[in-house]
Amino acid sequence: MQYIVFDLEATMSHTTDMPQYIIEIGAAKVSDVEGELKIIDRFQSYVKPPQMDLLDKRTLKFVGLTTDQFIDSPNMVEVMQRFRKWIGEEDYYLCSWSNSDLRLLVNHYAKERYDLSWVKNFNDIQRPICVDVFQENRQISLKEALTMSGIEQDGELHSAGDDAVNTAKLLVKNIKNIVATTSEDPFAQIICALYKNCFICGKTTRHNDLHLNEKGKKTNRCNTCWERINEENLAKELEGKANIKVQ
Numbered sequence: 359m360q361y362i363v364f365d366l367e368a369t370m371s372h373t374t375d376m377p378q379y380i381i382e383i384g385a386a387k388v389s390d391v392e393g394e395l396k397i398i399d400r401f402q403s404y405v406k407p408p409q410m411d412l413l414d415k416r417t418l419k420f421v422g423l424t425t426d427q428f429i430d431s432p433n434m435v436e437v438m439q440r441f442r443k444w445i446g447e448e449d450y451y452l453c454s455w456s457n458s459d460l461r462l463l464v465n466h467y468a469k470e471r472y473d474l475s476w477v478k479n480f481n482d483i484q485r486p487i488c489v490d491v492f493q494e495n496r497q498i499s500l501k502e503a504l505t506m507s508g509i510e511q512d513g514e515l516h517s518a519g520d521d522a523v524n525t526a527k528l529l530v531k532n533i534k535n536i537v538a539t540t541s542e543d544p545f546a547q548i549i550c551a552l553y554k555n556c557f558i559c560g561k562t563t564r565h566n567d568l569h570l571n572e573k574g575k576k577t578n579r580c581n582t583c584w585e586r587i588n589e590e591n592l593a594k595e596l597e598g599k600a601n602i603k604v605q
C-alpha cells in the first residue's frame with residue numbers, strides 16, 4: 359500500500375458560520391522503495407475560488423500569496439479530477455495532519471460538487487505522533503512536531519505543497535508508531551455533530567460523553583482518558599513530593 363499525504367489551504371472565515379473555500383491542495387506520495395519508505399512524488403495546485411473577492415487580505419497574508427497566483431488556476435472541480443488522476447491506480451492510505459482538512463472537504467462540497475471518490479482509508483497521523491511518539495496529551499502543531507523530530511522543514515509553512523511534504527516526512531520517520539487502517543467512509547465520523555473522536559484513544563465518542571473543562575466547554579477527550587491522565591498526573595506529583603522527602 360502507498361500513502362497519500364495531503365494538505366489543504368482555505369480562505370479564512372471571520373465568523374463561525376462564514377463558509378471557507380479551498381484555495382490550495384498539496385500532496386506527497388509515499389511508497390516502499392527497496393524496503394524503505396520514501397517520498398516518490400509530489401502534487402500541488404492552487405484553486406481558483408468561485409469569486410475572486412473571497413481572497414481577502416487576511417487569507418492572502420496567511421498563505422503568503424497574491425491574487426495573481428489564482429487568476430489562471432483551475433477551479434475545484436478540475437483540480438479534484440487532476441488530483442484523482444495523479445493518485446493513480448495503486449491502493450493507498452490517505453493521511454493528513456489532524457482531520458480538519460476532511461471537514462473542509464465536506465464544507466466546501468456543500469457549495470461546489472467535485473470528485474471525492476479518492477477520500478478513503480483516512481488516517482489522522484497527528485494523533486499517533488502526539489500521543490504515542492511524544493506522549494503529549496495535546497495537539498502539537500506541524501512546525502513543533504518537525505522540530506521535536508529533528509526534521510528540517512521543507513519550504514514554507516501554510517503552503518499546502520510544502521506542508522504535505524513535511525507531514526510525509528513525519529510519517530516516514532514515525533512509521534513504527536503509526537498503525538494505518540482502512541475505512542470506506544471516513545466522513546461518517548465528522549459529518550454528525552453528535553460524535554467526535556477522542557484525541558487520546560481515538561475512540562468515537564458521543565458528544566455528551568466528552569469531558570467538560572472547568573468553563574463547561576467540551577474538550578476533545580473522553581471521560582475515561584481524562585480520568586486516566588488526571589490519575590497519572592497526580593501520581594507524578596506525589597512521586598515528585600516523595601523524592602523531595604527522600605532528599
Ligand SMILES: [Zn+2]
Nearest residue numbers: 556559580583
Ligand atoms: Zn479516550
